Amino acid sequence: MPSDALRDFLTEHGFGPDEVNGRNGDGATPLMVAARRATAALAQELLDAGADLDAENADGNQALWLACVTENIETIELLIAAGIDVQHVNATGATPLMFAASSGRARAVARLLAAGADPLFETGLGLTALDMASTFECLSLMRAAAKRPAAGG
CATH class of the missing domain: 1.25.40.20 (Ankyrin repeat-containing domain)
Incomplete structure (x- = not known):
């Protein structure tokens, strides 16, 4: 069951409150959005809830690319440890x-x-x-x- 913080994050970014593998207009998943805009803890919660590590947005980018945009090193390390390519x-x-x-x-x-x-x-x-x-x-x-x-x- 997602935490209140995760449900709030999902809702704030246009996903359903339990939609850990949903897509926005750019084809981004909640994990991709979290990799760029949130904490590593939230990204970890998404992974624990079944977020697809290999999902790609409309540009063919995965969450790792988006973590690199903001140099979110903690999230970069989390995604690498989780097995992202x-x-x-x-x-x-x-x-x-x-x-x-x-x-x-x-x-x-x-x-x-x-x-x-x-x-x-x-x-x-x-x-x-x-x-x-x-x-x-x-x-x-x-x-x-x-x-x-x-x-x-």
């Missing part, structure tokens, strides 16, 4: 790491790299997150990660 590719061929790097979100970049996100994964146009780095800090983090030997290699 750090290498998920959205409708435009981009990964959460590409977004974080291109928008200068170094704390998100560091956490995604620590979780195994690939700085050298290429889009259909041949661009990588390393190519997209918009700040020196993001570039430095990804250069260091790109130089590390691959896991198991």
Whole structure:
């Protein structure tokens, strides 16, 4: 049974009070909205209530991408620990790491790299997150990660 805080959150964002896998006009689920606008505790409650970790919005983004928008590190870590795909590719061929790097979100970049996100994964146009780095800090983090030997290699 959802807590009062979760029911209030769901209602405030246009979902039914028990609709943990509902969709809004952008195709976002409550978990996606929580990843961007709420606490990790609320995101955890949604996961505990059966929220779909793999759901995608209209742009093909999952909750991890939206947590990166606000650099909600606690939620990023929660989603990674829950098993979200750090290498998920959205409708435009981009990964959460590409977004974080291109928008200068170094704390998100560091956490995604620590979780195994690939700085050298290429889009259909041949661009990588390393190519997209918009700040020196993001570039430095990804250069260091790109130089590390691959896991198991």
